[in-house]
Amino acid sequence: MHVSEWPLVVFTILAQMSVGSFVALGVVQVFARRKADVATVDKLSDPALYAIGPVMVGGLLASLFHLGNPLNVFNVLNGLGSSWLSREIFFGSAFAVAGAVFAVCQWRGWLTPLLRQVLAAVTAAIGLVLVLSMSMVYLLDTVPAWNSWTTPVTFYLTTLLLGALAVGTAFVVEAWVRRTRGKEQDAAADTLMRSALKGIGIAAIALLAAEFVVIPTYVLSLANDGSAAAGSSAAALMAGGGAWFVARLVLVALGAGVLGFFLYRTASKGTEKILAITAVSAFALVLVAETLGRVLFYNQMFHVGI
Amino acid sequence: MTMAKQLGFYLDQNYCTGCKACQIACKDKNDLPVGVTWRRVVEYTGGAWTVDDNAGTFSPHVFTYYTSVSCNHCDNPLCVEVCPTEAMTKGADGVVTVDADKCIGCRYCEWACPYSAPQFNAESGVVTKCDFCADYLAEGKDPACVAACPVRVLKFGEIAELRARYGAAADIEPLPDPSITRPNLVITPHRNAEMVGSGTGHIANPEEI
Numbered sequence: 001m002h003v004s005e006w007p008l009v010v011f012t013i014l015a016q017m018s019v020g021s022f023v024a025l026g027v028v029q030v031f032a033r034r035k036a037d038v039a040t041v042d043k044l045s046d047p048a049l050y051a052i053g054p055v056m057v058g059g060l061l062a063s064l065f066h067l068g069n070p071l072n073v074f075n076v077l078n079g080l081g082s083s084w085l086s087r088e089i090f091f092g093s094a095f096a097v098a099g100a101v102f103a104v105c106q107w108r109g110w111l112t113p114l115l116r117q118v119l120a121a122v123t124a125a126i127g128l129v130l131v132l133s134m135s136m137v138y139l140l141d142t143v144p145a146w147n148s149w150t151t152p153v154t155f156y157l158t159t160l161l162l163g164a165l166a167v168g169t170a171f172v173v174e175a176w177v178r179r180t181r182g183k184e185q186d187a188a189a190d191t192l193m194r195s196a197l198k199g200i201g202i203a204a205i206a207l208l209a210a211e212f213v214v215i216p217t218y219v220l221s222l223a224n225d226g227s228a229a230a231g232s233s234a235a236a237l238m239a240g241g242g243a244w245f246v247a248r249l250v251l252v253a254l255g256a257g258v259l260g261f262f263l264y265r266t267a268s269k270g271t272e273k274i275l276a277i278t279a280v281s282a283f284a285l286v287l288v289a290e291t292l293g294r295v296l297f298y299n300q301m302f303h304v305g306i
Numbered sequence: 307m308t309m310a311k312q313l314g315f316y317l318d319q320n321y322c323t324g325c326k327a328c329q330i331a332c333k334d335k336n337d338l339p340v341g342v343t344w345r346r347v348v349e350y351t352g353g354a355w356t357v358d359d360n361a362g363t364f365s366p367h368v369f370t371y372y373t374s375v376s377c378n379h380c381d382n383p384l385c386v387e388v389c390p391t392e393a394m395t396k397g398a399d400g401v402v403t404v405d406a407d408k409c410i411g412c413r414y415c416e417w418a419c420p421y422s423a424p425q426f427n428a429e430s431g432v433v434t435k436c437d438f439c440a441d442y443l444a445e446g447k448d449p450a451c452v453a454a455c456p457v458r459v460l461k462f463g464e465i466a467e468l469r470a471r472y473g474a475a476a477d478i479e480p481l482p483d484p485s486i487t488r489p490n491l492v493i494t495p496h497r498n499a500e501m502v503g504s505g506t507g508h509i510a511n512p513e514e515i
Contacts (some may be wrong), residue, residue, distance in 0.1 A: 068411020068431035075391035075408050085414050086390040141486055142384065142420045228480075228508070305420030305482030306348050306375060306515050 005298035007065035012134060013162070013291055014059030015092055016155060018052050019127035020163015021170075022099060024203075025049055026124050028167065028196050035195070038113065040188045042106070044196070048170035049103055056096050063089075084136040091130035098123040131159050144225045145233030145300040150218040154297075157214065158290045161207045161256060165283040168200040168263065172276040179272070194267045197279060201264030204282065208256035215249070233300035248292040255285025312381075312400035313438055314465035314490030315452075316472055317374055319499060321459045324349060324372035331454030332376065335439065342425045344436040345376035345451050346515050350480050352500065352507020370510065371496035373481065374460055376451065377402060377423035377436035378489030385415035385424050385435075393433075394424070400465075400490065401438045409433050420482035421489070422515065438462075465490040479505030 003009070025045050032041040064070045079086035102119045105111050111119070135152035171193050179185070222234050237245055259282035266275045324347055332338070332345040353368030379402045386394045386402060393408035394415055404415075404424065409432035415424040416433065424435045439449035447453070452462050461468070469492055476484040476491045479500040484491075500506060509515065 066412065068413070068426060068428070068433075069409060070411075072391065072408060072410045075393070075410055076412075077390075078392040078408070079390040083388050083390040083414075085388065085412065089390070137414070140384070140388070140418050142418055142482070301417060303417060303420050303422075304486075306346070306373075306422055306480055306509065 002299065003295055005066070005295075007062045008298060009291060009294045011059045011063035011066070012155075013158070013287075013294055014055050014062065015095075015134065016131060016159040017162040017166055017287075018056035018059065018099075019095065019124075019131055020159040020161070021048065021052050021055075021166045022120075022127050022163070023124050023160070024163040024167040024200070025052075026120060028199075029120075031199065032192050032196065036188055036192050040186070040192060043186070043189050044171065044174070044192055046106060047174045048167050049106065051170055053096075053100055053103060056092075056099065060092060060096060063092075084133055084139075088130070088133040088137050091126060091133050095123065095126045095130050098126055131155050140303070142229075142303040142305070143301060144227050144230040144304065145222060145302065146297075148218060148221065150214050150221075153214050154211070154218070154293075157207055157211050158293070161204060161211070161252075161286055162283075162290055164200045164203045164207070165256070165279070165286050168197050168279045169283040171196060172272075172279045175272065176276055194275075197267035197275065198264050200279075201260045201262075201267060204256040204260035204263070204286070208252060208260065211252065211256075227304055229302040229304045232302040236299045236302070237296055239296075239299065244292055244296060248289050248296065251285045251289035251292070255282045255289060259285065311398065312465045312490055313379060313462060314400075314468055314492060315376070315378065316461040316463070316468045316492045316494075318459040318472075318494040319371050319373060319478070319496035320494060321457050322347075322372045322374060323457060324370075325456060327454040327456055328374050328451035328460055331450040332436070335442075335450035336434075338434075339427060339429055342427050342434060343514075344423070344425065344434070345374060346422070347511075348373045348375060348480060348515055349510040350500075350505075350507050351510040352505070354506065367498075369496075369498035369507070371499060373478065373493070374451070375421055375423075375481070375491075377438075378421055378476075378487070378491040379436075379438065380490065381488035382486075384418040384420075384487055388414050388418045390414065399438075401440065402435070403437045403440075404433050404435055406430065406432045406434075420486055465492070468492045477502040479507065480509050 025048055028045055029041060076086055076089045080090055102123050105116050135155040138146040138151050140147055222230050259278055262278045263282055266278050326347045329345045329347055349370060349372055351370045356365045379400050383396055383402050386396055391408045391410055393405045396402050411431045413426050416426060424433045427434045442449055449462055452460050472492045472494055475493050475495055476489050478493050478495050479502055483502050
């Protein structure tokens with residue numbers, strides 16, 4: 001297994017995780033406001049929100065390492081009308097800027113709550129368009145392994161899976177930090193966190209199920225493609241006797257499936273420590289699994305012809 | 307009716323010996339580093355057995371033929387289409403060139419091109435490719451690859467003239483389906499040439515492509 005495209009692996013994984021986290025926080029906000037007051041909900045979601053920024057910026061910085069001549073990087077906007085790669089970078093930067101503006105407004109209490117909500121919705125929409133642009137980059141007629149509906153679907157599944165579990169991890173880390181700093185325990189916030197983690201556990205299982213429909217469908221269409229390029233891509237997927245591919249499947253099944261189920265259970269009645277360990281482990285396993293999957297995705301680059 | 311000017315290459319596979327003089331002349335003229343080879347000679351090899359039940363014999367049919375390929379300065383250049391910087395452009399003479407001052411070295415064109423024409427130069431950090439020896443053409447000379455061919459089967463010219471004289475075939479294995487990029491390439495197929503999509507052979511020198 002070679003990792004020559006590591007800047008693209010890091011960029012796509014971190015950017016998708018950022019978008020997914022932002023969307024997941026939005027969903028938490030929508031559900032939580034039915035049960036708790038805005039202050040309690042914000043107390044839960046704001047620290048997670050502030051963590052998204054550095055992750056997204058880290059992803060964008062990693063993408064620069066892919067370029068042979070990063071000094072010309074601003075030329076990337078020349079092709080907005082024709083190239084999906086231009087659109088990917090445009091929407092990536094737009095998501096980072098809109099997210100930063102929203103985070104600052106939320107932190108300083110600027111604008112009215114309604115306007116902040118609108119800003120958050122716009123940011124989430126830009127993020128989802130970013131993930132679409134990222135996947136369109138790979139829909140090349142000449143690369144059969146990439147030119148499939150499964151590319152955008154897989155990118156969105158990775159986005160939501162990593163986003164949900166990253167947000168869950170942020171919640172338990174926050175709770176742990178509050179406890180170790182000896183801050184007063186907030187029963188309302190704790191209840192809210194537990195019901196959010198229940199939802200995250202269910203979401204992880206559902207998204208895993210979707211992934212396990214898409215992956216075999218994709219692999220069989222690749223096997224049936226018939227072109228020499230697709231054959232080489234299938235062989236790349238099975239590099240090392242398929243060990244990396246199997247590891248990727250087992251890890252995501254453990255992280256999102258088994259630990260997703262435990263997350264749901266421990267969120268109902270587990271101790272805070274067990275809950276934290278479960279949430280962090282689920283996220284870590286899925287992060288490794290999706291990263292492995294992305295490395296394999298780039299290793300499958302074989303174009304038709306010569 | 308006047309047609310827009312468009313240069314193209316022609317190759318007669320029947321008499322190409324696979325000597326790679328074109329490849330080396332290109333590499334020398336353009337001072338290309340190791341790993342960057344704008345013109346490559348692809349060796350396509352295959353074969354099968356014919357069974358004669360009456361005689362109880364097996365007759366082998368084996369073949370190898372060569373295809374010299376650089377950039378085909380396509381009518382539908384995917385490299386130009388996907389380029390995020392507009393560094394890759396198609397000029398008035400139909401020649402596709404890359405502007406090193408605009409290129410960011412993202413290598414997206416390398417993924418898209420089914421002829422592996424755009425190639426990243428790690429020393430300069432940008433993508434490079436065949437420019438049809440524009441400087442030689444300006445001096446009235448032939449491109450280095452064409453001038454070097456010892457059997458005179460690699461030619462260049464106005465694509466309309468080449469097609470009028472030699473036909474329009476470019477759908478020969480192991481080349482990609484020409485409907486993808488509409489290459490300005492004309493090939494006189496080898497007598498054992500296999501059509502795109504019905505190839506039984508394989509590229510025998512992948513490490514050289």
